[in-house]
Amino acid sequence: MEYNANNVFAKIIRGEIPTDILYEDTYALAFKDINPKAPIHVLVIPKGMFTDYSDLMAHGSTEEIMGFFRAITKVVDKLNLEKNGYRLVFNTGTDSGQEVPHVHAHILAGGKLGIQLG
């Protein structure tokens, strides 16, 4: 799928949609999900233009990929989630129900999470 720069996360990266940024570095941004599915629900996105996880892993540089995954860990540390745990989710492609075509990690935490995976 070709990257569409009009997607909402691209607009957040460009500063076109005011968003409370929880964490930012050269490679990534993190902010709260607008429609949280857990007591803590944060989205982490790389700044590069990748549609989904597969696209990032196929076409991202090692620096971009490592920078993005390190940013996820920084957010986990910042929110002190290590102790009680958390779940990472990457919806990828049509069957997953991915809504926003810019790769994003969901960090879900803050209480016992449901076991439903599908």
Ligand code: 5GP
């Ligand atoms: P997906 O289903 O693509 O994996 O998840 C997209 C997520 O982005 C959804 O959980 C949705 O609530 C969230 N979202 C969509 N638009 C916005 C927005 O403008 N701001 C924020 N903070 N989250 C958004």
